[in-house]
Structures are given as C-alpha cells and as structure tokens.
Amino acid sequence: MPDEEMLALWVEDELTGESATTVNAWAASQPEWLARREEARQMKTLLRTHLPVSEDPPYADFFNSRISREIAREAAVAPAAATATKGVGAFWRFFLPATAVAGMALCFWAGTRVVPASHAAPQGPLVNIPVSAPLGPYLYTPEKGVTAAYYNSATANAEVIVLDGLAAISDSFEVPETAAVEEDPAPSATADIETPSR
C-alpha cells in the first residue's frame, strides 16, 4: 500500500510517471480511494468554475501606475533619509550603546550620593543655617505687575499670602452662574424623616 503522502498526491492528480502508475494499479481495487479522488475532482471543478483563478483588479492600469508611483516615492525618500543619518549620525551611532551604559552608571552613582535631607542622619556638629535663607514656599504670580509676599507666624500658627497690584473688583461684577453654588432652599423630600406615629 502506498504511503499517506503518496496517496494524497494521487488524490490530487499530482503524481506523474512511475509513481502514478504504481498507485493507479493499487487504487483500481480500492473503491473508497477512487471515490475520494472523484470527490476532490468534483470540488475543484465546482470551485474553479465559479471562482476565477485570475481576475484583473478594477482599474488595472491605475493599479500598476499607483504601484510605480509608490515605489518612486519611496525611492526618493530613502536616499534623503540615508543622507540625513549618514555622517555625524553614523559616527555617533557607534558610541550610542556605550554612552547609554555610561549614563546609566552615572545616574546610579549620583543616586547613591544624593540622600534626602529627611533621611540623612546628622553627622558631627550641625552647620549654621544662614538666617537669610528663604523660608516658605516659592510664590508665582502669572499676571504681570502683581507681586506676592508670604508671611509665616509660628506663634499665631498662621500663613498669609499678600497679593499686591491686583485690579480692584468692580461693583458691577457678577459671579458667573457656573461658579455660583446655589443653596437648596428647602431640604429635599428624601431627606425628610417621618417619625413613626405612636
């Protein structure tokens, strides 16, 4: 009996010459295999009759010209890109991995040296902190001509920020509705609690 691959090729009519003769002789007494080959042939005939092997795409001339145009466009872009990356770029590309590794090592080393003040244990005598050192937050005013001053009173437990140079708010200014919060005139019904009658 022929092997499975040989039989599969025979079913598809792919065998030629001596191998085809051999399998034909064997299959002559095998109705099951003959039927299988016939089914395969019928399926092929059915599909090839109704599905084209070759079908020109719509607007075939445009199909070709568009491919040519795309290839030409890419060909024009490729040398420009190659020129841009050549020279200095190509030179530095050689050092890029080494530079990256060196950078990572430097960052790691710096990380081991920089310790947050809160975590740093005092070593030896405390150094004198300059009195003039600015305390408190850094203030930023986006409007030109407006200055801000910060006052901190530990005894009063208060912090004050004074803005100087702001234009006065006119009396006619009305707070926009979107910024207004309306108070509910009356509690909603769901908030009412009925006391059970006794």
Add this chain to the structure above:
Amino acid sequence: MNIFQRLASKKLLGPAESGSAATGKPVEGPEDDVLVLRAKAGDMKAYDELVTRHRGRIYAMIRNMVKNETDAWDLSQEVFIKAWQALPRFEVKARFTTWLYRIAHNAVYDFSRRRRPEGGGDELNDELLNRDRIDPAAVSTPSEARSPDEALAGDELREKIESALAKLSPEHREAVVLKDVQGLAYKEIAEVMDCSIGTVMSRLFYARQKLQSLLKDEYDAR
C-alpha cells in the same frame, strides 16, 4: 439541470490543471526569471510587466480571502510594493509566483489582525468599484460572454460558494483557495502557508468536508 450538468455545459474560467503547472500559464515575452533579474537591477518596466502578469492571480486569491473588493485592491497593491522592497532578497531559484503568494498570505493575515470594523478604502470606495460605472470601452473591463440566465445562475452559485468559504477558518479557506482554485501543488501551499505538507493535507481534508456539508443542496442535486 443539476450543478454538474451545468458545469459540463460551461467552459472553465481559468486553467484547471493541478499542481505547479497550473500556476505557470503560457506567457508572452520573457520568462519571470528574466524579468525578475532585470527588476532586481532596478528596471521598473520589467517590474511593471511582472505586476501585469501576476496581479490577476494575486487579486483573485486575496479577494477570495477577504471578500471585499476595496480591501482586496489595497492589499494587492501592498503585496506588489512589499515584493519590490524585498526583491533584493529574492532568490531566483525559487518560483516568483509562490513567493508572491507567500507575501499575499502575510498581507492577508496582517490585515485580519488589524481589521477595521467597517471596511473603507482610503482612495477607492465600493461605489467607485461598481462595475456598472466602468466605461465599457475601457481596456480592463471584465468581459461577460455568458447569457443573462447563465450569468444569473452562475452568480447565485458563486455567492453560495463564497458564503460557504467565508464560514471556513482562514487556514482552511486559504488551503482550499490555493489548492482548488489557484491549483497550487501541496509543496507550494506548504511554502506559502509556512507549514508542513501534512498540515496542508489535513487542512484541505477538513475544509473540503465542511464545504461539502455547506453546499449539500448542490451536491444532493446530482
């Protein structure tokens, strides 16, 4: 008249030979190998000739896989552009057709992965591809040699077959399309689908069984 009587009364639309011979239809002009060598040397006219020679098969194969003319058109374009880009790596000892099918296989599978919910071409749309609007005098107009009755019956059956094919898994559908429609040999299909011949056999066997059950009415009419 049952389906097989109808088949007997019509001439086949394409070559029905099996195996690799089916893909090598008689060509005018230089062989593919010669054109490929010229194209590799940068000859765009040679590549244009290769596109003209193979666009029909590639488009038909892709169209049977994606079931949408616009997407099939775009994907076929993609295949030939990618083929051009990869041409320097193509070894002439391989068959150019099989190599193109392989690129088409990859393009279809990539497309399936990134498939849009609604197919819509960037430059072409279905309205543009409506055959009724194609100029009858255009060189590339598909010819219709059948009578209206024959055409209607044929179109109905084609729709049934296409609908049945669409119900197969992509692997089974591709095996059937490459084998039973395109007429590739097992070895070529294995190359295109990047699998063993045994896998192709198995896929083809199950795909045909499923197709037979889906087209049962047509088979019962025998």
